[in-house]
Amino acid sequence: MMGQSRASLASVEERFNAVAAGADLTRLADDLFAVAGLFDREHGLRRALSDPSRPAEQKAQTARVLLEGKVGEAALETIVAAVSGRWTRAGDIADALERVAVTAAAASAESAGQIDDVEDELFRFGRIVEGDTDLRRFLSDAATSAERKEEFLDSLLGGKVTPVTSLLVKRVVAHSRGRSLEKGLVEYGNLVAAQRERLVAVVRSAVALTDGQKQRLAALLRTSYGRDVRLNVEVDPRVVGGFSVRVGDELIDTTIAARIEEVRRRLAG
Known part of the structure; x- marks a missing residue:
């Protein structure tokens, strides 16, 4: 705004x-x-x-x-x-x-002591949607009624997520308000995190991070931003090596894939 x-x-x-x-x-x-x-x-x-x-x-x-x-x-x-x-x-x-x-x-x-669960469930559902073309197409289809989408989500999520996660997913699916489904889920996830004045960092790594690595990265980000940072970690073999961290619009990219792409851009230029 x-x-x-x-x-x-x-x-x-x-x-x-x-x-x-x-x-x-x-x-x-x-x-x-x-x-x-x-x-x-x-x-x-x-x-x-x-x-x-x-x-x-x-x-x-x-x-x-x-x-x-x-x-x-x-x-x-x-x-x-x-x-x-x-x-x-x-x-x-x-x-x-x-x-x-x-x-x-x-x-x-x-x-209700479930805010960590809500953050995690929104993030994971967003990754599922991102990776499933058919699911994303169905949930984003303007010709499909909101009622039918909500019925489907009840069958998909019922008993598997917290009531608040179910509410927020249904809301962003039924009322996109001009956003992509993925963007809406990210916006809601950031607002949930802000409830405890935390930032959300999406970390992509070629291999799973150890608990020690996560703790060190969270501490570094907390020092940099002056606020607690929740790590949402994705294992993505496409990054080849290293890792990337996105906090809001900021991207810290140390992946080999990013370096290769930079070389390609320079050669093309």
């Missing part, structure tokens, strides 16, 4: 943090996801409630009349904060609500 949207997002997150304490976090996540979806579908409503020319109080009152009794109090207060903000793009308001919905789901997992 840029400009005014970034400041408005901070206000929404501040209000969310204030009202989430003591709230039913599972319901809060469901309510916020539902309203984000409503704004995605009803473009006229979204434009009206994000119109910077309308007074914030008027937009807040409209949201209360529309949603009071249909969502919980914590969700309503968060939504009122969202419609009271000023957004660079009308779509940013739905992005903000989706973001805090994922945060609510992550907080629910944390309170």
Whole structure:
């Protein structure tokens, strides 16, 4: 998000943090996801409630009349904060609500002692999707109804992952919001990690790393970034030797494959 949207997002997150304490976090996540979806579908409503020319109080009152009794109090207060903000793009308001919905789901997992499981399961499901063309095509097919996809995911994931992982996977599959499935899963995984103020590093290595190597790498990254870093390690023979580490948009690549590709680019140039 840029400009005014970034400041408005901070206000929404501040209000969310204030009202989430003591709230039913599972319901809060469901309510916020539902309203984000409503704004995605009803473009006229979204434009009206994000119109910077309308007074914030008027937009807040409209949201209360529309949603009071249909969502919980914590969700309503968060939504009122969202419609009271000023957004660079009308779509940013739905992005903000989706973001805090994922945060609510992550907080629910944390309170149940399952947040590590959720991080790991989202990452692993993303790798499965990445490696299975037929699965990715089916889950990304706009012609397939959300209901059918959710039924399939129930049969695929039922009893094998935490309830929060199931919720987040279903959400990102049924509501891509213009993202690829893989990108959506990564975004959700990063938000789950942020619940404990940790970064996520995706490590690709030709061979499995030992526990000692993982601990040393995590310590180096923690020193570099000033925050705890969760390692998601993939064994990928294509890297030939060495390893690569991606943290957000930053890539540290020490693989032989990367060096070979660099030589090829120079020769081609």
